[in-house]
Amino acid sequence: MDDKLRKQLIHLAFEARMQSYSPYSEYAVGAALLCADQAIYTGCNIENASYGATMCAERTAVFKAVSEGHTSFLAIAIVGGKKNQAVTDYAFPCGICRQVLREFSNPDEMTVVVATGVNDYKEWTLAQLLPESFGPESLNGV
Numbered sequence: 466m467d468d469k470l471r472k473q474l475i476h477l478a479f480e481a482r483m484q485s486y487s488p489y490s491e492y493a494v495g496a497a498l499l500c501a502d503q504a505i506y507t508g509c510n511i512e513n514a515s516y517g518a519t520m521c522a523e524r525t526a527v528f529k530a531v532s533e534g535h536t537s538f539l540a541i542a543i544v545g546g547k548k549n550q551a552v553t554d555y556a557f558p559c560g561i562c563r564q565v566l567r568e569f570s571n572p573d574e575m576t577v578v579v580a581t582g583v584n585d586y587k588e589w590t591l592a593q594l595l596p597e598s599f600g601p602e603s604l605n606g607v
Contacts, residue, residue: 466499466540466576472583474499474542479552481507481522482544488512494545494556496522498530501537506530510545523562527569538569540576542586555579555587563595572598 474497482495487510494510508525520528523541530538545556557579558566566575572592580586592598 470499470540471542471578471586471588473497474505474540474578475544475580475583475586477505477507478522478542478544478580481509481526482552483509485509485522485548486511487548489514489516491548492545493548494522494543496526496544497542498523498526498538499540500530500535501539502535504530504533504535506533506535521559521562523558524565527565531569536569538566538575540578541566542578542580544580546581552581555581558594563591564598566591567595567598567600572600 477497478495482493485493487493489512496508498506506526506529508522510522511520513519543556544552546552573590575591577591577594578586578588
């Protein structure tokens, strides 16, 4: 991924973070997801008083994209931290989000960017963050 696109994704993740509904944890997260056709979908975390109904920013972006017919993803940028404060730590996707991303991407080619700013980021493949994963091809022949 080129630097311009990476910075655009990080910037969009910061914008999405502003929409976070996080009254319980006060931890606001934003994500920007790059589809194979270069479309970009954003998402924020949406908490619920019934904690199990809470939705992470990454899955919000994925489900928005899938609901619009996009089912192949190349990269995601994620930013998060205490609400109304500067982002100072990297926010990594939880296990469920990693598995959902795995459903719609090649883990060796899916790039996951966690950032505190457009010039301060870390980057991995999904395969590095979810090694030996279970995916759609695992069900072939079943």
